[in-house]
Amino acid sequence: MQTTLDDVQTLESRHVLQTYRRQPITFVRGKGVRLYDAQGVEYLDLLSGIGVAALGHANPGLAEAIADQARTLLHTSNLFYHPLQGQLAERLANLSGLPRAFFCNSGTEAVEACLKFARRYWYSRGEPRGEIVALDQSFHGRTIGSLSVTSDEHYRVPFAPLLTGVRFVPPNDRAALTAAVSPNTAAVIVEPIQGEGGVRPLTAAFASAVNEACEKSGALLIADEVQSGLGRTGYPFYFAALGLKPHLVSIGKALGAGVPVGAALISEEVASKIAFGDHGSTYGGNLLACRAALHFLNELVGGGLIAHVGRVGRHFEQRLRAVAAKHSIVKEVRGCGLMWGLELERDAAPVVPAALERRVVVNRTAETVVRLLPPLVLTEAEADEALSRLDGALGTL
Numbered sequence: 001m002q003t004t005l006d007d008v009q010t011l012e013s014r015h016v017l018q019t020y021r022r023q024p025i026t027f028v029r030g031k032g033v034r035l036y037d038a039q040g041v042e043y044l045d046l047l048s049g050i051g052v053a054a055l056g057h058a059n060p061g062l063a064e065a066i067a068d069q070a071r072t073l074l075h076t077s078n079l080f081y082h083p084l085q086g087q088l089a090e091r092l093a094n095l096s097g098l099p100r101a102f103f104c105n106s107g108t109e110a111v112e113a114c115l116k117f118a119r120r121y122w123y124s125r126g127e128p129r130g131e132i133v134a135l136d137q138s139f140h141g142r143t144i145g146s147l148s149v150t151s152d153e154h155y156r157v158p159f160a161p162l163l164t165g166v167r168f169v170p171p172n173d174r175a176a177l178t179a180a181v182s183p184n185t186a187a188v189i190v191e192p193i194q195g196e197g198g199v200r201p202l203t204a205a206f207a208s209a210v211n212e213a214c215e216k217s218g219a220l221l222i223a224d225e226v227q228s229g230l231g232r233t234g235y236p237f238y239f240a241a242l243g244l245k246p247h248l249v250s251i252g253k254a255l256g257a258g259v260p261v262g263a264a265l266i267s268e269e270v271a272s273k274i275a276f277g278d279h280g281s282t283y284g285g286n287l288l289a290c291r292a293a294l295h296f297l298n299e300l301v302g303g304g305l306i307a308h309v310g311r312v313g314r315h316f317e318q319r320l321r322a323v324a325a326k327h328s329i330v331k332e333v334r335g336c337g338l339m340w341g342l343e344l345e346r347d348a349a350p351v352v353p354a355a356l357e358r359r360v361v362v363n364r365t366a367e368t369v370v371r372l373l374p375p376l377v378l379t380e381a382e383a384d385e386a387l388s389r390l391d392g393a394l395g396t397l
């Protein structure tokens with residue numbers, strides 16, 4: 001029997017904690033960049049589950065890898081070795097230049113691990129440091145540590161008191177950053193491109209001021225690449241494109257291409273100060289997560305996906321700028337690769353249902369920004385079709 005949207009909504013309203021304001025659609029299946037609702041209506045997906053489904057939906061190779069792993073062995077815990085965790089850590093080391101990985105299950109856990117490792121580093125050196133410098137408009141996740149370095153009061157206030165000693169400075173304000181970082185700073189944390197904050201890339205000049213402030217004070221640098229990392233911008237990591245020199249990098253989202261997995265990538269200097277038992281996770285880096293992530297990295301590097309994002313990203317940008325130029329409510333177009341934001345002169349919320357009516361999935365963030373994070377496998381023809389639908393949606397405002 002077909003379950004209607006009404007049935008789903010009624011059941012959820014009774015039993016699911018009401019923390020999400022969902023769009024009134026039930027997606028039941030996908031294929032590539034296409035999603036299908038319960039009635040079989042087809043949508044083009046320019047969001048990929050907030051930057052997760054990097055290989056598109058129902059990717060046959062990924063499905064086979066997951067199924068094969070499920071038939072073999074899914075989970076044994078971190079009390080034992082398995083063959084895949086080291087392989088995945090090595091691949092990530094080659095991609096990032098950071099030689100060690102700690103595996104967890106989400107973006108916020110990856111940030112949490114970076115914050116803990118920064119504290120542990122200073123504790124091991126016998127000079128504990130309690131301060132963190134973060135950026136305005138940052139988003140690092142919802143657990144207490146990550147929330148403490150997330151700037152938006154709306155997320156923070158109901159959960160006070162948060163970690164003390166966090167100072168926020170405006171992104172791309174070199175003077176403010178330099179003034180805030182001191183010999184008491186344990187770490188500076190930045191998103192190389194702020195995602196939830198409205199798709200705002202840091203400038204290379206600001207990145208060099210961050211490097212300088214960290215070098216001078218000894219503060220560790222954490223680059224949060226949960227949204228911008230792993231090919232999304234056409235680079236393996238956007239920190240490298242900016243010239244940032246992080247000691248710790250948080251990743252998540254696309255890493256498992258839909259299977260929940262995150263990681264903290266760690267310099268040898270920091271890793272040398274971490275001891276057995278300092279941190280852990282029951283699920284972190286289990287066989288299923290590692291198998292999915294290895295498959296994704298094979299596609300990203302060996303399969304040429306990063307180069308594809310570079311090419312399609314340039315085409316996407318051109319088309320997006322042409323669409324934006326037709327609508328006077330669009331103030332700015334920001335982004336890189338396949339990570340884009342359209343800053344509107346007004347609240348962007350009505351764009352989402354207008355786009356859904358035209359069968360294209362987009363997202364609004366930071367009140368006034370339409371955010372686009374399509375699957376990395378998007379083709380130029382799919383980009384053209386999806387952006388012409390978005391054009392129609394913007395025309396209704």
Ligand code: PLP
Pocket residue numbers: 106107108109111139140141142191195196224225226227228252253
């Ligand atoms: N860090 C950044 C930059 C993010 O964009 C997000 C999520 O949007 C997170 C951390 C938190 O990730 P998760 O929702 O997987 O906990």
